[in-house]
């Protein structure tokens with residue numbers, strides 16, 4: 587069975603064709619910067635590696651081009667549309683409605699639309715990917731895998747905000763949690779790798795969005811993103827934790843509208859606001875050149891992660907392993923080193939030469955004396971989505 591996994595974002599569509607249950611990747615790629623002059627598509631199979639530009643003005647153009655490549659007699663991997671047996675979609679916000687992977691129907695689409703107000707940067711684009719895929723694969727089952735689902739185990743004590751109860755009971759204002767597909771995937775891999783029966787793990791997902799999860803015996807018990815994907819760690823362009831009074835101050839005293847502030851905190855803050863750069867590679871290059879804004883931004887970033895490590899070790903009353911994952915977590919030895927330094931009190935000791943090694947597989951970067959394992963685990967949300975979609979059929 588072939589499952590096509592689609593992760594449709596604001597300006598990109600990531601896709602992967604995965605044969606199940608063998609988990610063999612038959613094709614993968616990404617269309618980036620859709621609609622801009624720099625729009626480009628990369629498409630890989632085990633015999634071909636294509637980069638294209640042009641004709642990628644909209645998400646519709648982009649997905650259509652992907653499908654025509656899949657079907658291409660030379661470059662393709664399928665003969666006909668019906669060779670794709672299921673399409674699995676990443677959906678960021680499923681609120682309290684979805685604790686599991688779900689077959690998409692009109693009601694599910696309506697819910698995803700409703701939750702767009704809680705994840706305005708993600709849900710509308712996830713839904714657009716679903717609608718396009720329904721059009722391109724009309725008789726194929728479409729499945730939604732929600733980033734929030736893994737966090738449905740977060741207990742009330744961590745789920746509720748200290749605001750009047752009716753906001754929780756009547757308006758479902760609470761911690762939801764995100765990046766669940768990634769946290770679930772890497773924590774399961776860690777538990778397998780370390781052969782742990784009982785486990786206390788902190789998973790640190792550092793990509794464009796960044797979050798941390800406290801995971802006890804495979805279950806999420808607390809998480810740094812909350813009602814929306816905006817709290818906690820410092821992200822590419824999102825501020826993470828701030829004193830919410832700053833919002834009122836900007837509106838009441840600095841002449842900003844509420845929409846301006848929302849935009850500012852989501853799209854112009856974080857590492858971008860601190861340095862002028864969104865991509866950590868540029869910021870690291872700035873550090874090498876002695877750019878003081880970049881140096882301080884890296885320190886603020888690492889400091890915030892450390893604070894969450896301390897707080898999660900304390901709520902779990904112990905710690906077996908921390909996991910670094912996603913674009914930054916997997917690749918930035920600089921940030922990993924800054925985060926793990928001076929944590930010997932917690933039994934965390936990084937091996938600096940192992941930290942510098944580059945590998946695409948799960949690896950341990952702690953010293954042999956470290957009480958806590960430090961793991962770098964490449965996330966694979968696409969495989970996790972395919973696995974969950976496949977399980978739905980079994």
Ligand code: AMP
Nearest residue numbers: 793794795865866867912913914917918
């Ligand atoms: P993701 O959301 O997991 O795709 O992560 C994307 C982010 O990872 C980019 O915005 C970069 O900041 C970061 N990234 C990717 N490659 C590297 C690298 N080699 N070193 C440091 N950061 C990286």
